[in-house]
Amino acid sequence: MTETDIKISIMANEKPRIGVYVCHCGVNIGGVVSVPDLVEYAKTLPDVTVGREYKFFCSDVGQKMIKEDIEAGLINRVVVAACSPRMHEPTFRITCKEAGLNQFLFEMANIREHSTWVHMKDTEGAYEVAKDHIRLAIAKARELAPLAVQKVNVEPTCLIIGAGITGMNAALDLTSAGYKVYLVERSATIGGHMAQLDKTFPTMDCSSCILTPKMSEISRDKNIELLTYSEVVEVTGYIGNFEVTIKKKPHYIDQVKCNGCGICVDPCPISVGNEFELGLATRKAIYIPFPQAVPSQYTIDMDSCVECGICAREDVCEPGAINYDDKPEFITVKIGTIIVATGYDEYDPSGLKQYGYGKYPNVITGLQMERLLSSFGPVVGKPVKPSDLKDPHSIAFLQCVGSRNFREGGNKYCSRVCCMYATKQARQYKEKHPEADIYIFYMDIRAFGKGYEEFYESAARDYGINYVRGRIAEIRENPLNHNIIIRAEDTLLQQPIEVEVELFVLSTGIEPKADSDSITTLLRIQKSADGFFLEAHPKLRPVDTLTEGIFIAGVSQGPKDIPDSVAQAKGAASSAIGLMAKGEVEIEPFFAVVHSDRCSGCGMCIQNCAYGAIEFVDDRSFGTIASINIALCKGCGACSGNCRSSAIDIIGFSSEQLHSMITKRV
Amino acid sequence: MVKFMGLETENKEIENNLREIARELLKEKKVDVIIGYKKGTLPLLSQPIIIDSEEDIDKLIWNNLCYVNLAKYLVPRVPRFVDPEKGNLTVGVVSKGCVGRALIHLASENKINLDEIKIIGIPCNGVVNRQRIEMEIGEKEILEVSVLGNNIIVKGKNFEKEFPFDEYMNDLCKVCKIRKPPLVSKVPDLCVGECEEYSNIVDEFTDIEEFDSKTPKEKWQHISEALSVCTRCYACREACPMCYCNLCFVDQNKPVWFGKTTDLPDIIVYHLIRAMHMAGRCVACGACSLVCPMGIDLNIINRKLEKIVKERFDFTSGLDPDALPPMVNFKMEDAQEFMLEED
Incomplete structure (x- = not known):
């Protein structure tokens, strides 16, 4: 028996003495319900010996209060009623651990998300709900048992899905730290959307000139297994030990x-x-x-x-x-960490009938303009009108096509790159054709990045590009020469204007990949309301996902420009390196166990287990019964829910614990 | 005082065949024991019998009073048909359709090894609804019963009453589609006697049409009224071949899932959870209703379940030992619209 085992057995036999800590969370909770009343209520419940309130229990001072109570021997179970366990369960577990209490003798009541936020305007109702949550948590806390954490090794290999500028940068960072990288790209080449761009704002350096050296660096790197024209088809396993099947088309x-x-x-x-x-x-x-x-x-x-x-x-x-x-060829590899950098789709403006895309030949999208400007594009960098292949003498850009649109079918978010790329394209054309008239119709110009405002100012001042503040009311085509006649309102001059231009560019925004759902199902990660992948915390964990060991980077997480994408790539790479450098991670001991005496060996759980973690064993006293392989079990509970004689329990969510919560609720 | 039992004309032939097959099986050592029915101690009953020698063969009977689902005897909580030296014994089971189905379904749940079983198939034409007859006779003692053609003749002291068999048959037997045990292609010599191959069973579920046409409220009322007399003796559980758990959920006390009383909520929880456990597994033998001392008709619940399983998942239990019950088997194309249904 190790020291921890001894400690655990002592803790398991003690009568529960529960400390209940109700957090104000600033005004998030305290501003809606009366926290002192909740504490008084909690103290009336059985086995509660300590009840306290504080403004922020997650702060050092708050944690210290809990620690002192544990160290003084006042409590041996901790219930914190505060925010979501997604947020601070790890914090308080460490608090318990540091004070010498087994970290699994902790339970959290989420009275912020589940009560005071959703019932913000109904204080009485919120109070009742908060009471319920606290009562449930205490009911479960009484049934908690100390557990030992499991440690698993982290395979020193990283899978990167998507080899655009984000995926490539992450790959290079990982190999420079000495890790093996599987870089999977769906199309026949790496480079992503950046390869399609001509120049990059605001420095005007040539996109392919800075991209292609990286591409050849990737292909030379012996530690990068480059799998282009390939797709990830199956991901099983867990942090540090994913098993990934890749289809080489x-x-x-x-x-x-x-x-x-x-x-x-x-x-x-x-x-x-x-x-x-x-x-x-x-x-x-x-x-x-x-x-x-x-x-x-x-x-x-x-x-x-x-x-x-x-x-x-x-x-x-x-x-x-x-x-x-x-x-097709299928390969299966063992992977420690995964970085998702699947990028984006350009918004398809065909749905916006009023702008005539797809109907009039001289209406094109921003990315098409980029290809026309590209020195290795179809017209070797000399943009032409699609209708007659002649240089346009006037061009109009329309901003926010498919972005910042609150009507049905539009995207509500700002795509963050269109203002700058339109400005850049206008400048590029002006450089080649100083005589041309260029208009940019905008809602407001968002030049937020380093050097962006200067870039925009100079475009207007030095290049004579006409910025017109106002949305376009309608466009029609001049049937004689395919020119586009635009009617709009200049909201600064407060007068309607009408201009005829030879080329009309729609500054289309960025959208999540049309089939990004397949990635979310494959990797069990989430999406936010805008359809991009959801980060674990919008500010503090921007490249983590809620699935351990899987990171997101680049535009797949949300619209961003190249510098931001690269920064995220480096962030994701450093997070992945952090895990692999440590070499092992602690995983929660929440797996299934079989009560041998109850199991009648029908084997239905074996059929049910998605992870193949259950098998028959011959038990001396109970005959053929089910047995769980805890290395494979994910604690999903499918077997437990399906067992007619409730012979399977999930540790940490046992029948007794959940039953006690339910009966305390009723 | 009992002179004879059974349907003289038709059943005598079946009974003779049965004895013939049983004798041969024992003689050729194809089976070690045979489970069948013998004459009951009361006129309206039969009794199970386990035979291991040829001299007992003549005790085997077959008639319309053979209610018990014999498959139950193969899933005891402690294995019974084991010879200390020879190991597992081979068992011949006198099987009507529902017994055969139960055996095959139990094989899919690893309770029975079909290699150690012989299904002695019998063409069943239904069993008598004992409770209904007893109810109509009332307090008087029945001394003699015979089933002749379509007539059930019940005799006692100073009375004699006739009942038409097609009406006084067990309700489940009236709509039974699987009268002979199903053939299992994987185990060709599993079945001796009369078995049949079934494909695509069409069931109109006419017997629960009336129940189905009720509003949810009326259904609830019907079910709670029917169940309110339950004494929780668990006879239904003990008779059911599918109830073989080592420790039934009602007997568990860690946690105590629900109360042990005969208050209506506790009764209903017992029956509804049991119903959920039966979904896709019930073989419609009616054993539970036939043994109920309070005469509760559990068939409505079971048939409704069978209908749901058939409609949603196109599954009939007890036909294929390799088929998984739908509650275990998840398919992407499984119907899911019921999640939104209020019914």
């Missing part, structure tokens, strides 16, 4: 034999819309996404390919890399 070209010469492209008879160029150009069925793509091997788009066999001819593909019968 078939390229139909042997990626080892292909030397990227590109001779196969010209003879290919099939042309389809080019996703990378957003439909502004075509590509062949055999392709690489863009010239600097990493890896540089080719891929056949089998949805379009007719298998004519030209590319497979010996005089076309000398290395003989073409393989029409390529099959």
Whole structure:
């Protein structure tokens, strides 16, 4: 028996003496219900020996009050009635532990989220609800038993989903710290949306010039297992010990034999819309996404390919890399930590009929403008009007397309990049065509970043870009020359204006990936109301998720520009490194246990267990009964809920504990 | 004073066949014991019997008074059919349709090893609703019963009464779709005697149409009125082949899930939890209702459950030992609209 075991057995046999600590949480709780009354109420309940109130029990002073009571031997169970256990359960557990009390002899009553916040305007009702919560927590506290924490090893490997600028930066940080990285990218190349950009605001450095060195660094790094054209299909396990199955989609070209010469492209008879160029150009069925793509091997788009066999001819593909019968390949790897950096989709403005996108040829989106401005884009950096391929002499930008829209179907949030990219694109065009008239229609300009305000000021002052404050009322097309006639109100001059421009750019915002749900189900992480992945705390844990060992970074967490995305990438990488450097984590001992005497061995729990954690064993006195493998059990409770003779309990949520809560409630 | 029992014309033949098969099984050592029915000590009853030698074979009977679901004897809490030297014994079970179903379902729950079982299949045409007849006879003592054709003739001192069998049959038997034990393709020599292969069982559930047409309030009233006489003797549990838990939830005291009294709330909690435990497992043998000393009709609850399971999950229990009951088996395409239903 170790010292801890002895301590635990002593604690388990003591009669409960419960200390109840009701927190004011500033005015969050104290401003709605009477905390002193709650304390007095708690003191009337059985086994409660100490009741106290304080403004913030999570503060050092508050924690010290609890510690002193434990150390003085007044209490051996702690109930804190305050905020969500998601918030401060770990804090108070450590408090108990430091004072020498087993940390699982602690129970939290969430009277903030469940009472005073939701019933803010009904103080009497809130008081009743808060009383219920405190009574329930005390009922459970009486049944609590001391437990020992489990320690598990953390595999020193990290999985990064998405190889845009965020995923790439995180990967490089992790390998420089000496960890193995599996970098999984769905498309055929790494680089993400940043590869599509021409220049970056506010410094105007060339996007690909700063991106491509990183890309080749990734491909050179021996510690990065680069899995492009691949998708994560299954994630099982838990922090430190995830088991991840990755599907490598078939390229139909042997990626080892292909030397990227590109001779196969010209003879290919099939042309389809080019996703990378957003439909502004075509590509062949055999392709690489863009010239600097990493890896540089080719891929056949089998949805379009007719298998004519030209590319497979010996005089076309000398290395003989073409393989029409390529099959998907599945690999399973052991992973310690996961970083999700799946990025975003550009808002599709086709739904906003009033702006004519998709109807008039000279209405384009911001990202399309970026491709037109790009030196390796479809028009090699000389933007043209799609209608006649001539230089436009006037351009209008419309801001907040698909952002800050409180009507149905719109996104309420600010996409945070559109003001600056529109300004940047306007400046770029002005540099090439100083004579052109450029208008930017805006609600207000949000130039919040470092150097952004200066950038915007100079665009207006030095480049003569016309900023017009006001939304556009309607647009129509001049049928003679496909020009766009805009009618709007200049709200600063308070007069209607009408301008005719040759190119109309919709500064479209950022949206969560259309299929981000598949990631949330796969990884068991959450999304916030706007559809982006939910961080564990909006301010203090911005890259953590509520699932231990899984981090989020970049735009998948919320709209942000490149510097912010990179900062998050580094944050997520450092959090992942922190876990792996420690090498082990404590996991809560909340797994299932079988009461052998009750189990009749029907085996239904075995069928029920999603983790394969239950098996039959032959017990000397009870025959064939179920047994739990605690290394695999996640404590989900499916077996417990399904057991007819309640032979399975979840430690920490046992039938007795929950039953005691229910009966104290009724 | 009992002269004869059973349906003379039809059942004699079945009974003779049964004895023939049983004799052969014992003689050829294909089974070590046989569980069947023998004559009861009272006119309207039969009794289970366990036979291990050929001389007892003639005690085996088959008639419309063989109520008990014999599958129950194979899931005791302590294994009974074990020879200290030979180990597990092979058991032949005289099986009507519902006994066969119970055996097969119990195999899916790892309670029975089908390799150690022989199902002696019998074509069942229903059992007599004993309680109803007793109720109509009243206080008078029944001395003799015979089932002839469609007539149940009940005789006693100074009275003789006839009941039509098709009406005084157990309600579940009236709508029974599985009269012979189902064949199990995986274990071809499991079944001796008359068995049948079933695919796609169509059940209209006409017997609970009336109950189903009630409003939730009326249903509640009906159920609570019916259950209010329950004395919680647990005879229903003891007769049920699916009730084999080592420690039933009603007997647990850590925690005490609900009170041990015969107050209506406690009675209802007992029956409704038991009903939940039966969902997708009940084989509609009616054993629970037949043994109820208070004459409570539990069939309505069981049939309603069967209907829900059939409609939602297209599942009939006791046909396939590899099929999982729907309460255990989660499929993405499972119907879930009931979560919003008020009914």
